Amino acid sequence: xxxxxxxxxxxxxxxxxxxxxxxxxxxxxxxxxxxxxxxxxxxxxxxxxxxxxxxxxxxxxxxxxxxxxxxxxxxxxxxxxxxxxxxxxxxxxxxxxxxxxxxxxxxxxxxxxxxxxxxxxxxxxxxxxxxxxxxxxxxxxxxxxxxxxxxxxxxxxxxxxxxxxxxxxxxxxxxxxxxxxxxxxxxxxxxxxxxxxxxxxxxxxxxxxxxxxxxxxxxxxxxxxxxxxxxxxxxxxxxxxxxxxxxxxxxxxxxxxxxxxxxxxxxxxxxxxxxxxxxxxxxxxxxxxxxxxxxxxxxxxxxxxxxxxxxxxxxxxxxxxxxxxxxxxxxxxxxxxxxxxxxxxxxxxxxxxxxxxxxxxxxxxxxxxxxxxxxxxxxxxxxxxxxxxxxxxxxxxxxxxxxxxxxxxxxxxxxxxxxxxxxxxxxxxxxxxxxxxxxxxxxxxxxxxxxxxxxxxxxxxxxxxxxxxxxxxxxxxxxxxxxxxxxxxxxxxxxxxxxxxxx
Amino acid sequence: xxxxxxxxxxxxxxxxxxxxxxxxxxxxxxxxxxxxxxxxxxxxxxxxxxxxxxxxxxxxxxxxxxxxxxxxxxxxxxxxxxxxxxxxxxxxxxxxxxxxxxx
Numbered sequence: 001x002x003x004x005x006x007x008x009x010x011x012x013x014x015x016x017x018x019x020x021x022x023x024x025x026x027x028x029x030x031x032x033x034x035x036x037x038x039x040x041x042x043x044x045x046x047x048x049x050x051x052x053x054x055x056x057x058x059x060x061x062x063x064x065x066x067x068x069x070x071x072x073x074x075x076x077x078x079x080x081x082x083x084x085x086x087x088x089x090x091x092x093x094x095x096x097x098x099x100x101x102x103x104x105x106x107x108x109x110x111x112x113x114x115x116x117x118x119x120x121x122x123x124x125x126x127x128x129x130x131x132x133x134x135x136x137x138x139x140x141x142x143x144x145x146x147x148x149x150x151x152x153x154x155x156x157x158x159x160x161x162x163x164x165x166x167x168x169x170x171x172x173x174x175x176x177x178x179x180x181x182x183x184x185x186x187x188x189x190x191x192x193x194x195x196x197x198x199x200x201x202x203x204x205x206x207x208x209x210x211x212x213x214x215x216x217x218x219x220x221x222x223x224x225x226x227x228x229x230x231x232x233x234x235x236x237x238x239x240x241x242x243x244x245x246x247x248x249x250x251x252x253x254x255x256x257x258x259x260x261x262x263x264x265x266x267x268x269x270x271x272x273x274x275x276x277x278x279x280x281x282x283x284x285x286x287x288x289x290x291x292x293x294x295x296x297x298x299x300x301x302x303x304x305x306x307x308x309x310x311x312x313x314x315x316x317x318x319x320x321x322x323x324x325x326x327x328x329x330x331x332x333x334x335x336x337x338x339x340x341x342x343x344x345x346x347x348x349x350x351x352x353x354x355x356x357x358x359x360x361x362x363x364x365x366x367x368x369x370x371x372x373x374x375x376x377x378x379x380x381x382x383x384x385x386x387x388x389x390x391x392x393x394x395x396x397x398x399x400x401x402x403x404x405x406x407x408x409x410x411x412x413x414x415x416x417x418x419x420x421x422x423x424x425x426x427x428x429x430x431x432x433x434x435x436x437x438x439x440x441x442x443x444x445x446x447x448x449x450x451x452x453x454x455x456x457x458x459x460x461x462x463x464x465x466x467x468x469x470x471x472x473x474x475x476x477x478x479x480x481x482x483x484x485x486x487x488x489x490x491x492x493x494x495x496x497x498x499x500x501x502x503x
Numbered sequence: 504x505x506x507x508x509x510x511x512x513x514x515x516x517x518x519x520x521x522x523x524x525x526x527x528x529x530x531x532x533x534x535x536x537x538x539x540x541x542x543x544x545x546x547x548x549x550x551x552x553x554x555x556x557x558x559x560x561x562x563x564x565x566x567x568x569x570x571x572x573x574x575x576x577x578x579x580x581x582x583x584x585x586x587x588x589x590x591x592x593x594x595x596x597x598x599x600x601x602x603x604x605x606x
Contacts, residue, residue: 163601180547191558
């Protein structure tokens with residue numbers, strides 16, 4: 001029973017930690033107790049480290065016993081490759097975001113809520129990756145959504161933040177209602193919501209299964225930001241606190257994607273080309289994301305639109321995996337998920353550190369515009385270097401991790417040996433060059449322009465803020481030079497996905 | 504006219520979802536938006552019960568319906584809390600007045 005104990009504590013710990021952190025911060029912050037609020041921050045970091053150790057122990061157990069399997073009531077939770085990669089990504093990025101936010105959020109009221117909600121978000125994403133039951137999947141998804149609604153509207157005195165929060169809430173809630181209708185449809189056909197049962201019981205000629213599949217794709221697609229459903233994303237990403245923008249872009253939309261893949265994987269028998277749908281949405285996402293990013297004047301909105309394009313690359317990878325059974329495609333999709341979370345996380349954190357020093361630390365709630373970045377490298381060399389590294393990596397310049405993951409996705413497309421797929425691959429590669437059209441000017445502005453007035457009047461950057469930037473920059477370069485260091489994660493995840501889809 | 508009960512429930516589900524979606528499209532008041540969301544989800548709750556009835560798994564269906572109600576109430580609470588803040592900060596509940604973020 002030890003494996004079950006370890007596994008359940010892995011899932012439960014963030015939800016036990018969140019109220020503890022909140023109550024501790026709440027009871028001390030009211031008296032203006034500085035020690036109490038620092039204890040709250042330290043406790044959050046401590047819980048995340050404990051969670052990481054638990055994850056390591058569960059992995060060790062799973063390797064020695066060949067897969068852990070846990071039942072809570074009738075709802076199975078399985079620890080497999082997909083859950084592992086999502087848990088690793090969210091814990092690593094969550095820890096970086098927490099370290100970053102210690103200074104970033106220190107001027108805000110209600111800081112303890114921020115940490116408690118961040119822990120709850122991390123916990124629900126870990127659970128989402130491991131749930132193997134359609135209803136359970138929806139429940140984790142909804143828990144993640146509710147905690148992020150509150151985080152997006154965290155600056156609850158600013159009308160733009162509230163507007164972004166309302167847009168996000170309404171669109172997500174409609175999406176999750178569609179998911180519910182899809183689940184009810186499948187439930188009425190089979191009398192079970194376990195993914196394995198559903199896979200076995202759906203026949204290839206089930207019309208209702210196709211409708212349910214489309215409902216699930218559209219419902220989860222709202223959170224994944226498939227193109228016609230993406231309008232909440234730039235608002236939410238640009239208005240949330242920067243740490244939360246990094247979480248939203250780095251893991252929350254990917255968690256929606258993983259939920260969608262889990263849901264589709266039970267339709268493996270249905271006679272319908274699900275991979276083609278993913279590839280189609282992928283192309284649309286890449287094109288619209290890049291074109292919209294080209295015309296942005298605010299840094300965080302630009303990065304938000306580039307998230308659309310990168311979700312497109314992941315969709316292409318998974319589409320190649322599902323449509324042609326290309327194992328490299330699915331593994332490449334997960335590899336891009338991992339590298340994108342690091343690069344986009346770093347880009348948002350670096351932009352956030354500049355936003356903090358230029359505006360927020362002076363109590364000005366204004367967006368960071370492209371013009372503000374001019375000459376930032378003179379005064380803030382580390383932040384400018386990190387932002388430059390991140391955006392060049394996102395654009396796919398070789399020594400960074402982004403090149404490796406894009407390459408793997410596109411190679412899988414070429415190996416599919418299909419003329420149409422070859423056109424898709426060329427289209428995606430050309431779009432990667434188009435994306436440099438907005439990434440490269442950022443670097444140019446920071447390094448070659450004369451400093452803007454905002455930079456000249458900016459405050460000093462806090463030392464603790466620099467640590468996560470440096471760690472993430474090193475991680476990006478290391479993965480880019482030595483991609484096999486994360487191969488065990490991505491290959492396991494790709495195998496798990498294709499295994500559940502085809503067998 | 505003597506309709507079978509599952510058919511009546513099915514029609515009710517479709518009506519609830521349809522009215523909810525229509526209301527969501529035409530309304531401009533934030534509170535009414537939250538009510539529209541509730542209508543759609545109530546349709547989904549009925550759909551779970553109907554599905555359970557069709558497959559003879561009523562216990563499972565009822566527990567799912569209860570869970571959905573709880574999760575959805577939290578969403579409604581968050582939505583109404585945002586509505587209160589928006590009313591306090593902008594003095595209006597009209598969603599058309601919330602359009603500072605463009606493109």
